[in-house]
Amino acid sequence: TAPCPTCKGARFNEAALSVFLPTTAATPHYKKLNLNHFSQLPITQALEAAKGWQQTLTGSAAVIATPILREVTARLGFLNHVGLGYLNLARTAGTLSGGESQRIRLASQIGSGLTGVLYVLDEPSIGLHQRDNARLLESLRNLRDLDNTVLVVEHDEDAIRTADWVLDIGPFAGEHGGEIIAQGKIEDILSAKNSLTADYLTGRKSIPVPTKRRTTSPQRQLTVHNASGNNLKNLTVSFPLGVLTCITGVSGSGKSTLVMDTLHNALAVKLNGSRAMPTPHSHISGEKDVDKLVNIDQSPIGRTPRSNPATYTGVFGPIRDWFAALPDAKARGYGPGRFSFNVKGGRCEACQGDGLIKVDMQFMPDVYVECEVCRGKRFNRETLEIHHQGKSIADVLSMTVDEGYAFFKNLAPIARKLKTLQEVGLGYIRLGQSATTLSGGEAQRIKLAKELATRSTGNTLYILDEPTTGLHFHDIAQLLKTLHKLVDGGNTMLIIEHNLDVIKTADWVIDIGPEGGNAGGQLVAEGTPEAIAKSKASITGHYLAPLLKKKAAPQAA
Known part of the structure; x- marks a missing residue:
């Protein structure tokens, strides 16, 4: 596909693009804005621009624009509040993740002001950084306070502790589950003796912080030079080989662009003969130490009942x-x-x-x-x-x-x-x-099991994008054992992740940010989890520090 030669991809005709509004403090790079300019702004920037017009427009323009801008700022505020401030207004629906689409629908419902509605959400925290997750939970509480009922299927600890009523189903998965283990307020769940959820919430079981981390070597690293795709700011980042590395940062900071769209696609062309086009970068060095590339995602292992x-x-x-x-x-x-x-x-x-x-x-x-x-x-x-x-x-x-x-x-x-x-x-x-009956997490673990059963060269690069999606604390503990077992064979693991239990067990962390959208795309901090926790510039480090201070539980998962 190619941009339309008439509108140059703007999608509006000449008459619509001839209407301009004055620039604001939020849009200093424009002398004046038309509809296309405004739609290309991230939601946070568009919100600030709309607020700026509310204060600067005068006369008849203010009379006409006031009720419109009130509605615009309200709706943009709802989107920003559920952690979507990094998205451009013109972003096509097909490029949104499941979690992003769900939160957009949630924002529209918050804006509707309806009461007496039953809302059902399936893991709305997918793809959210801890900071954005707090905003999401506040939005859900606002829906509840409007006299609605909010039913959430969730594994996130903060969401569980925020709930007014919790229903714990188990005790295990598959045919070993399907029973109500505990229900009631969070205090009732925590006192349940045969609940795996309670075990991890109380600390009876935990994912311990490693007592010793694998060391990195400057001579063995994979480096992406001058990456500038999407919001990346001419970024040069080195990924140490032979260790487990987590790529962190707030939602929309540029993690997937760096790892999936740039590094993965470039290596896939060289190693697998892929036709995927990597996003702009000058070159990649150190790839001679990688002879196999494996992307283990949560896509189905087959799309028909014949696959198993x-x-x-x-x-x-x-x-x-x-x-x-x-x-x-x-x-x-x-x-x-x-x-x-x-x-x-x-x-x-x-x-x-x-x-x-x-x-x-x-x-x-x-x-x-x-x-x-x-x-x-x-x-x-x-x-x-x-x-x-x-x-x-x-x-x-x-x-x-x-x-x-x-x-x-x-x-x-x-x-x-x-x-x-x-x-x-x-x-x-x-x-x-x-x-077709397997969940995304189950499909991903089947792929990992296949890799475990395959004789490894010791120079394989595994890339996982948020592998903990849809997983319980206990499932994450089992997943981590598998991932570390692959790394123990000399392989390299790159994980894009928000889950703090995964980040704290990593050997190396690369934090991208500091914010999402245009305010992201920079290297905020890199080093061991302890180094990230000490970084004042890292939002991830702020949430990671308390976990590293906790002593490992006596009984590991």
Whole structure:
């Protein structure tokens, strides 16, 4: 795509762009502003400009503009208050994250002034820095005070402690959960004995601060030179290799632009032959010490019911080989392909191995119903007649990871891969569970388990963008064990993160800011978490310092 040659990407016609307002103290780089100029401003700057016009316009202009500016400042104030001050007004909806879109809808509801409404929010703190999170919680309290009911699904500690009523569901995930463990005010939750949430809130369990951090070497580092994409201010940053580094900063400070759009895309072109275009920078040095680039995100491991953890991690291959080696299978001449639901032979042809039949619902989303022939087992009757210890291939796919590990514990190629799934806290998922039913956090941990089971070169660069999204304290503890295990193999881990429990365990921290939008894009501080906590210029350091002062709990997670 290319900008429109007529409007140069402004999207307004000549008549609309011919109306100007005087500049204000918030917009010194403009002599006068038209609608396009105003829409390109970050919300914080646009808010200050609107307030400036309220004070400077006189005569008939003031009479006309006063009610309009009152509405504009109110709506911009709501957006700024929910932590979106760094966004440009002209930002397209398709480039917004899920958390940003949710907070925009929240701001519009605050501005509506409705009462008697039930608001349901699913993790509104996603992608928010601790400072912005405090503003969000204040906005939610304002909604409540308007005589509304606010129902929030959340893992954030501040949100839990702010709530008037808490419902804790567990005790664990998957089939080991689904029970109400505790409910009531925060004091009632904290006194619950079998609640993992209470364990972490009271300090009975915790994610400890490392007693010793890995050392960095000036000779082994990856450096991005003169990055100027989006709001980055000609930034040169070095990422130490062989350690776990967190990239921090307030929302919109330029973290993702630096790491994902610049570093990741540039290395992906060199190492993976990607066509992704990196944002402007002069060059990258030190890449000779990296021979593999892996971006572990929370995108699905597959987009159809056919994809599942067993096929993604590669454990299904050895399982099929084992079934093909059984005496009954050999007697019938069955090979490993007979036990695959992706090819003809052993699969149920009525559903083509899906176990489900897709029903086209015309203008509504498609619906999947269980296959009436195989009853969801995916294989035909002849294939299901082959058993190992009384279990068919379909029975194995119905097992949880924990059950599968116990079943195959004496078969090293299978047990090793299942063990890695257990180590990342996924013992409860089923081997044949459809990829479409897995959460983003589960999908990400399956990808990590696959990496753990892969023989590493020791020069791999792993990049994760907010991996704690949607994770409970206990899940974060398990995730961190996995990440540090990968780094212990000599690999490098770069994590864009707001979660303080992750930041405090890092070997090195790079803080970008100081603010979001045009007021960001600079290197505020870098060093160990202790060094960041001492930096007066770092907003992250202000919130990190109290956690580092806490002593590690006697019982680690």
